[in-house]
Amino acid sequence: MLAHFWVAFIAFAAALVLGEWQMYVRSPLHGWVENPEHYYRSVTAHGTVMRYVLPTLVAMGFGYAITELSLKRPLIGLTWAWAGFWLVVIGTVMAATPVALGHASLLYTFYPPMIGSVFYYLGVVLVVVGSWVWVALMSINLRSWKKENPGATIPLAMFGNVAGAYLWAWTAVGAAIEILVLILPVALGFKDTIDAGLARVLFSWTLHAIVYFWLMPAYIAFYTIVPRAIGGRLYSDTMGRVAFVLFLVFSMPIGIHHLFADPQVGAGFKFVHAVFTAMVTVPTFLTVFTIVASVEIAARLRGGKGMIGWVKALPWDNPMMLAVTFSFVMLGFGGAGGIINMSYQLNETVHNTQWVTGHFHLIFAGAIVIMYFMIAYDLWPQLTKCRPLSAGLIKVQLWTWFLGMLVMTMPWHLVGLLGMPRRMAYFDYTHPDIQAQAWTVTVSTIGGFVLMVSGLLFIYILAVARKGAAEPAPFTFSAAAHPGERTPLALNGFAIWVTMMIALTVVNYGFPIAQLVSLKETSVPAVRVGGQ
Amino acid sequence: MAAPHDSSSSRYVQWSVLLLVVLTLVTLLVGFVWLPSAHPDFSAQGIWAAICRAAGVPAKWSEATEPVKPRISTRVVLADVARSGTSQAAIGHGATLALQQCTMCHGAQGITAADTPNLAGQYPEVIVKQLVDYKNGHRTHSLMQALSANLADDDIHNLAAYYASLPKPRLDTTADDSPPPALVRVGDPVRNIAPCASCHGGIDRKLGTPWLEQMPKRYLEEQLHAFATGARRNDSHAQMRNVVRQMTKEEIAEVSDFYARRGMPTGDR
Numbered sequence: 001m002l003a004h005f006w007v008a009f010i011a012f013a014a015a016l017v018l019g020e021w022q023m024y025v026r027s028p029l030h031g032w033v034e035n036p037e038h039y040y041r042s043v044t045a046h047g048t049v050m051r052y053v054l055p056t057l058v059a060m061g062f063g064y065a066i067t068e069l070s071l072k073r074p075l076i077g078l079t080w081a082w083a084g085f086w087l088v089v090i091g092t093v094m095a096a097t098p099v100a101l102g103h104a105s106l107l108y109t110f111y112p113p114m115i116g117s118v119f120y121y122l123g124v125v126l127v128v129v130g131s132w133v134w135v136a137l138m139s140i141n142l143r144s145w146k147k148e149n150p151g152a153t154i155p156l157a158m159f160g161n162v163a164g165a166y167l168w169a170w171t172a173v174g175a176a177i178e179i180l181v182l183i184l185p186v187a188l189g190f191k192d193t194i195d196a197g198l199a200r201v202l203f204s205w206t207l208h209a210i211v212y213f214w215l216m217p218a219y220i221a222f223y224t225i226v227p228r229a230i231g232g233r234l235y236s237d238t239m240g241r242v243a244f245v246l247f248l249v250f251s252m253p254i255g256i257h258h259l260f261a262d263p264q265v266g267a268g269f270k271f272v273h274a275v276f277t278a279m280v281t282v283p284t285f286l287t288v289f290t291i292v293a294s295v296e297i298a299a300r301l302r303g304g305k306g307m308i309g310w311v312k313a314l315p316w317d318n319p320m321m322l323a324v325t326f327s328f329v330m331l332g333f334g335g336a337g338g339i340i341n342m343s344y345q346l347n348e349t350v351h352n353t354q355w356v357t358g359h360f361h362l363i364f365a366g367a368i369v370i371m372y373f374m375i376a377y378d379l380w381p382q383l384t385k386c387r388p389l390s391a392g393l394i395k396v397q398l399w400t401w402f403l404g405m406l407v408m409t410m411p412w413h414l415v416g417l418l419g420m421p422r423r424m425a426y427f428d429y430t431h432p433d434i435q436a437q438a439w440t441v442t443v444s445t446i447g448g449f450v451l452m453v454s455g456l457l458f459i460y461i462l463a464v465a466r467k468g469a470a471e472p473a474p475f476t477f478s479a480a481a482h483p484g485e486r487t488p489l490a491l492n493g494f495a496i497w498v499t500m501m502i503a504l505t506v507v508n509y510g511f512p513i514a515q516l517v518s519l520k521e522t523s524v525p526a527v528r529v530g531g532q
Numbered sequence: 533m534a535a536p537h538d539s540s541s542s543r544y545v546q547w548s549v550l551l552l553v554v555l556t557l558v559t560l561l562v563g564f565v566w567l568p569s570a571h572p573d574f575s576a577q578g579i580w581a582a583i584c585r586a587a588g589v590p591a592k593w594s595e596a597t598e599p600v601k602p603r604i605s606t607r608v609v610l611a612d613v614a615r616s617g618t619s620q621a622a623i624g625h626g627a628t629l630a631l632q633q634c635t636m637c638h639g640a641q642g643i644t645a646a647d648t649p650n651l652a653g654q655y656p657e658v659i660v661k662q663l664v665d666y667k668n669g670h671r672t673h674s675l676m677q678a679l680s681a682n683l684a685d686d687d688i689h690n691l692a693a694y695y696a697s698l699p700k701p702r703l704d705t706t707a708d709d710s711p712p713p714a715l716v717r718v719g720d721p722v723r724n725i726a727p728c729a730s731c732h733g734g735i736d737r738k739l740g741t742p743w744l745e746q747m748p749k750r751y752l753e754e755q756l757h758a759f760a761t762g763a764r765r766n767d768s769h770a771q772m773r774n775v776v777r778q779m780t781k782e783e784i785a786e787v788s789d790f791y792a793r794r795g796m797p798t799g800d801r
Contacts, residue, residue: 032718036730036735037730037735037736249552264588266585266586266587266588267563267567267568267574267585267586268560268567268568268583268586268587268588269563269587269588270563271559271567271586272559272560275555275562275563424721426718427721428721428722433722434722490542490544490545490548491544496549500548500549500552504552504556507556512588515587515588515589527738528739529736530736
């Protein structure tokens with residue numbers, strides 16, 4: 001587990017520095033980057049690490065921890081877990097090498113008909129295969145525990161964990177088909193053309209649900225760590241299960257909302273996907289409600305009174321309290337932006353602008369990654385047997401991450417509305433139309449710098465954790481407010497929800513994919529990047 | 533931990549499935565029937581046509597009976613010739629042909645001061661594309677069209693192999709190293725002008741684009757103006773035409789001058 005976290009966080013630190021470099025070179029503080037290819041190379045590395053490597057390793061490490069801590073027994077298949085870990089590590093190196101050499105400056109979303117080095121794709125495949133080992137292990141561990149404890153309720157943390165694993169297993173299928181069937185034959189040189197439209201639809205299958213896979217560890221932390229850490233109770237265990245299964249069902253068949261501007265998909269399907277995207281707000285609102293209620297319990301246990309007065313009684317000096325507050329604020333802003341993105345009409349205004357970059361940095365790098373930090377801080381004493389981490393430093397780290405993120409993303413939202421495109425290596429600030437927006441890029445760069453310092457501080461806090469504490473207190477998950485609560489059988493298993501997930505995917509994706517597959521003459525010449 | 537309760541469970545499942553089915557059906561109805569009915573483009577030909585259109589498969593793509601015939605700018609499908617390898621025999625055959633037909637204008641070693649393009653070391657697919665375009669009449673030049681008319685496909689490939697095998701003029705170390713103009717390095721995003729170097733070498737090279745260093749300035753300028761006016765139109769997807777149309781006369785002169793001087797020893801201008 002420790003290995004997973006360290007690799008994830010070191011890669012995170014490197015990608016963070018790259019991100020800030022990108023911000024700097026395109027701000028007015030620096031001349032135009034002479035070779036835009038360097039910029040896209042860096043964006044590819046940043047995206048690949050932040051979006052595949054970091055969340056996958058955190059989900060895997062946290063998943064193994066949950067399995068042992070919540071089921072209270074050692075992990076089955078430790079050797080396999082190591083095999084999965086090494087697959088991810090080898091895959092990362094394999095993908096990062098061609099990126100660093102400039103042979104795969106494709107951005108992490110691949111963008112056919114651009115074709116990069118075959119090693120890049122194989123590396124990504126290895127990362128995914130490694131994570132599938134984890135999926136299988138989660139399923140096997142749960143099954144074996146169920147066999148030994150017939151009729152018992154699965155602990156909520158494990159329930160969310162396995163939901164995340166199943167979600168990932170199914171959502172990765174789209175990109176896997178895209179790489180194996182469409183891209184690899186071209187990358188290997190067997191073919192010179194590629195069906196870019198179909199490839200985009202298949203990638204959208206993965207592209208949106210993947211964010212809920214990143215989100216799962218954060219949500220598990222909301223439900224099972226936050227209430228305990230701030231001295232409260234989880235308001236409703238069932239609500240947590242409902243939120244997890246709703247994510248399972250609704251996060252998959254909605255990816256076409258990324259393709260609103262794509263001509264190869266019919267307007268009807270775009271609308272359907274917009275509606276189901278809206279359904280994802282349901283588990284999010286349920287979660288916000290439940291966690292706020294759980295937090296209120298903590299406040300009232302501490303003597304908080306009144307309609308609003310209890311807020312004052314919250315343990316504001318507790319880093320976890322701070323983190324969950326920041327996380328919800330960023331989730332609120334980012335979520336509101338997301339609802340605009342997924343609305344078929346409103347999307348026109350912000351499509352492919354900096355607005356989108358602002359949105360996903362707020363949600364993922366903000367709301368979710370700040371919870372990854374907390375997961376690491378929370379598990380560290382268990383994993384390393386270290387003395388308690390410095391709460392003061394942790395608070396500084398959380399504050400800087402929160403403020404840095406707001407300073408970086410708010411200007412992006414603003415100029416996104418004004419039409420500033422994303423993924424630009426440079427802007428011509430001498431042009432009168434753009435000159436007025438130059439200051440926003442500088443502000444974002446400053447925000448990015450604060451984030452970089454905060455991220456490095458995070459690594460520092462973990463690295464200087466000193467050994468030699470007495471045996472750490474046994475790790476516990478949050479207790480429910482109503483311990484006697486009975487869990488409906490349907491919410492103690494996955495069969496029905498996984499069936500619904502697959503059925504809905506077939507309904508929402510079946511026709512567009514079948515139609516694009518059957519269309520003739522839809523392939524375009526591949527564009528090989530990086531002088532291959 | 534309490535044991536899961538069973539009696540209400542199947543009702544949970546039934547309700548969940550039912551709600552999902554109803555939600556899906558309502559969404560489909562709205563997306564494929566109701567919303568299209570509000571738009572004349574969709575609803576003009578009845579409900580089934582509207583549904584098909586919403587699904588992305590209109591029964592008929594347009595009212596016009598005859599599809600508009602596009603003006604074809606090139607028929608060449610670029611293939612990466614260099615990847616498939618060339619034989620010595622092909623190069624030899626190409627050399628013979630070149631001696632007979634090309635050297636007069638393009639120089640004995642593919643380099644000349646006669647304001648014709650340099651061919652030594654040019655990428656093979658570039659030569660193939662231009663010769664085929666001349667042959668098909670997609671690029672016009674009185675001499676080149678006449679000469680290419682008699683070339684078989686094999687001849688064209690052999691010529692390409694021969695010129696690719698010749699050494700490129702060496703970029704002299706004492707060369708003029710004044711920084712490239714902005715248009716070459718970074719283009720002009722606001723006018724939608726991509727940097728020259730992003731296709732013609734320097735940043736990246738795209739299949740089918742020639743290297744330009746030490747090409748005669750006059751030739752480069754003439755070609756850019758021909759692209760700008762549309763007199764030359766064998767660039768696929770109008771890549772060059774779209775770029776050059778945005779450029780001023782001075783900018784055309786500036787980038788042509790830059791490439792013409794590139795790698796030339798200082799003083800020899």
